[in-house]
Amino acid sequence: xxxxxxxxxxxxxxxxxxxxxxxxxxxxxxxxxxxxxxxxxxxxxxxxxxxxxxxxxxxxxxxxxxxxxxxxxxxxxxxxxxxxxxxxxxxxxxxxxxxxxxxxxxxxxxxxxxxxxxxxxxxxxxxxxxxxxxxxxxxxxxxxxxxxxxxxxxxxxxxxxxxxxxxxxxxxxxxxxxxxxxxxxxxxxxxxxxxxxxxxxxxxxxxxxxxxxxxxxxxxxxxxxxxxxxxxxxxxxxxxxxxxxxxxxxxxxxxxxxxxxxxxxxxxxxxxxxxxxxxxxxxxxxxxxxxxxxxxxxxxxxxxxxxxxxxxxxxxxxxxxxxxxxxxxxxxxxxxxxxxxxxxxxxxxxxxxxxxxxxxxxxxxxxxxxxxxxxxxxxxxxxxxxxxxxxxxxxxxxxxxxxxxxxxxxxxxxxxxxxxxxxxxxxxxxxx
Numbered sequence: 522x523x524x525x526x527x528x529x530x531x532x533x534x535x536x537x538x539x540x541x542x543x544x545x546x547x548x549x550x551x552x553x554x555x556x557x558x559x560x561x562x563x564x565x566x567x568x569x570x571x572x573x574x575x576x577x578x579x580x581x582x583x584x585x586x587x588x589x590x591x592x593x594x595x596x597x598x599x600x601x602x603x604x605x606x607x608x609x610x611x612x613x614x615x616x617x618x619x620x621x622x623x624x625x626x627x628x629x630x631x632x633x634x635x636x637x638x639x640x641x642x643x644x645x646x647x648x649x650x651x652x653x654x655x656x657x658x659x660x661x662x663x664x665x666x667x668x669x670x671x672x673x674x675x676x677x678x679x680x681x682x683x684x685x686x687x688x689x690x691x692x693x694x695x696x697x698x699x700x701x702x703x704x705x706x707x708x709x710x711x712x713x714x715x716x717x718x719x720x721x722x723x724x725x726x727x728x729x730x731x732x733x734x735x736x737x738x739x740x741x742x743x744x745x746x747x748x749x750x751x752x753x754x755x756x757x758x759x760x761x762x763x764x765x766x767x768x769x770x771x772x773x774x775x776x777x778x779x780x781x782x783x784x785x786x787x788x789x790x791x792x793x794x795x796x797x798x799x800x801x802x803x804x805x806x807x808x809x810x811x812x813x814x815x816x817x818x819x820x821x822x823x824x825x826x827x828x829x830x831x832x833x834x835x836x837x838x839x840x841x842x843x844x845x846x847x848x849x850x851x852x853x854x855x856x857x858x859x860x861x862x863x864x865x866x867x868x869x870x871x872x873x874x875x876x877x878x879x880x881x882x883x884x885x886x887x888x889x890x891x892x893x894x895x896x897x898x899x900x901x902x903x904x905x906x907x908x909x910x911x912x913x914x915x916x917x918x919x920x921x922x923x924x925x926x927x928x929x930x931x932x933x934x935x936x937x938x939x940x941x942x943x944x945x946x947x948x949x950x951x952x953x
Contacts, residue, residue, distance in 0.1 A: 549598055549639045551685040552806050555693050556592035558585060558824075559600075562645070562682035564663040565843045566820040569593065569656075569683070571602045571623045580608065580621040582658060582667040585820075587688035597629055598650060600638045607636040608656075610671060615652050618659075621669045640685075642805045644676040645848075647683050655681040679845035684826035689815045692718065700811035701733070701744035706755025716756040717809050719747040721776050721816045721825070721841050724769035724875040725917050726751050729759070729837055730798045730812060730830055731787035738789060738832060739796040742808035748787050751922035758919050760786050766870040767917045770878035770908055775842040775850055776818050777878075779866040784834050795833025799853035800826060819843050827851040831860045838864040849883035855894050858884075865905040873914040879906040 551557065559569040561582065568591040570583035585591060593608070594601045600608040602623055609624040613635040627633035637650035647656045649671055657672035658680040674681065687696070692704045702715030719728035728749035732741035747756040750764075766781040785791050802808045814825045825841035829851045832838075838860035842851040855863055863884045867874075882903045885892045892900050 550595040551640050551642055552697050553685050553687070554696055554698065556594055556691075557685040558587070558591055558687060559593055559647070560585065560684050560686070560826075561658050562679050562684065562845050562847060563658060563661055565684070565823055565826070565847075567663060567665075569669065571606065574603045574606065574623075576606075576622075576624050578606075578623050580623060580669045581665075582663065582669065583665050585688070587691055595638075595640060598632070598638065599626055599636050600647070601626060607633070608638060609633070610635045610649060610654075615649075615654060615671070617654075617670075617672045619671050620659075621656065621671065641676075645682045645684055646674060646676060647681075648674055656683065657681050682845070686824040686826055687813070689718075689822040689824070692813070695811055696813060697806055697811040699806070701809065702746055702811065704811060704813055708753055709755055710752040710758050711755075712757050714746060714755060714757045716747050716754070717745070717812045718754070718756070719812065719814045720749065720751070720754065721778065721814060721839065722818065724767050724778065724873060724914055725920065726922070727769070727778050727839070728754075728756060728814075729787065729832060729839060730809060731784065731789055731832060733788065735788045735790060737793045737796075738798075741788075742796060742798055743802075743810050745798055745809040745812070747812075750917060750919060752919060753922040761918045763787065764873075764917050766868065767873045767914075768867040768869070769875045770866065770906075771818055771876075772878045772880045772906070774844050774846055774880045775840050776816060777838070777840040777864060777866065779838040779860065779864060779868050781836055781868060781870045784832060784837065787832075789832065789834050791834050793834045795831060795836070795859075797829060797831050797853065797856040799829040799851075799856075801853050814841050816841060829853050829863065831863065833859075836860055836868065838866070838868075840864055846880075846883065849886070850880065852884050855884055858894060862902040865902045867905070867908075873917050874911045875914065876908040876911040878908040881906045 566585055567582045568585040570581050571590045572579045572581055605626050606623040607626040609622050611620055611622050639648045639650045653674055654671040655674040657670050659668055659670045661680045694703050694705050696704045702717040704718045706716035706718050721727045728747045730745040731748050733746045748759045749756045750759050752758050763786045764782045768779045770777045798808045800807045814828050815822055827847035828841040830839040840851055
C-alpha cells in the first residue's frame, strides 16, 4: 500500500510539475505570433530597436517604423532580431542600470544566461529569467536613441511595461493561435469577411466587433469580426441606417465612441443584452481571439494594445487607450457592468458629433479604493468627463476609406454566457 501511494504521489507530482512547466513556457512569450514590435507604455509610438546588426550593438528606443531592427521574435526563451541576434545583458552584469545589447544567439543546447527572457503577458513586463530584473527605459526618457537597461522589477513602474504588436502594413494572416478569422484582410469589403482587424479614427471612421453569424454576443465573443463605417479595409461594413447616434471623443489618453443603433443588422439578435469584447479575455488572448485595433489619432497606424467594447442589440461603446494608464482606463474586468457604468458619456440618439474631452476617472476606482465586480454594494458610475469643441455631423454612413494606412487587411472557440438582465448593477441610462 505504501508503495502504491508513493507511485501515485510521484505520478501526481510529475503531472503538476509538467503542468507548471507548460504554463511557464506559455507565459514566456506574448500571445501574438511572429515578428513583433516591442513598445513601452510611456510612449506607444516608440519601439525597442537594435542600433545595428552587429554583436555589441546598443538596444535603444526609436520611433516605430517597422524596420528589421525593430522586429523581434520570442524563441526558446530568447528575444531575437535579425534572425540570429539575441537581446543580451552586457557582460551579464545584474546591477541596476546595466545596458542591453544584441549578441549572436548561443547554441540552444548551451544557452547563454545573459540571453534568457520571460514575458509576463499579464503585467506586460519582460523579465531577465531568474534574476528579478526587467528591461527598463533609462530615466523614463522618450527620446530617440535612449539606451535600454535592466532594473529591479516593479510592476507599477511604467518604464518597465512593454506591449507587443505590429505595424498595420505588415500584418500576419493570423496574429494568434486558435484564431477564427484573419488580420491581413486586403482592400475589399464583404459581408462574409472574417477580418478581425479594426480601426478607430473619428465619428465617421470606426469599426465595431460583432458576431460573424446570428448569435448572442456572449456566445460569439471569441470569433467576433470587424464591421466598419469605411469600405476598402477588407472588413464587413456597417449598413446605412444601422447607427442612430454616434459620439466620438478624443482625450490625451484614449479615443472613445458611444452611441445607439439597430445592431440586429450586425447579427446581434433582438433582445440580446450584449456583452464585452476586449484585448485580453479570461486567458489573455482577447475577445475575439486575434482582434487588433489601429488608429491615426496619436500616430499614423498606431496599434491600440488596450481597448474595450460593449455592444448589445441597440447600444454600443468602445474605447482604445494609450500611455501609462492604458490598462486602467481600458480595464476589462467589469464585463457585466455595461456601457453606462464603464464609459459614462453621451449616448443620445439622433445626435452625431465629434468632440475633444478630458480623460475619465478609471472605471472602478474611487479615490484610493478599487471596487471589484460582484462586491456589494455596487457604486454609482463616475460622472461623464467634460467635453469641448464638439462638431455636429448630419449623420454617419458608409463611405470609402480614402487613404490607406497599410494592408489592413477551427471556428467553435466560443464561451457560453448565461442570459442576464442588461448589465446588472449598472447605473441606469439617464433620461433624455
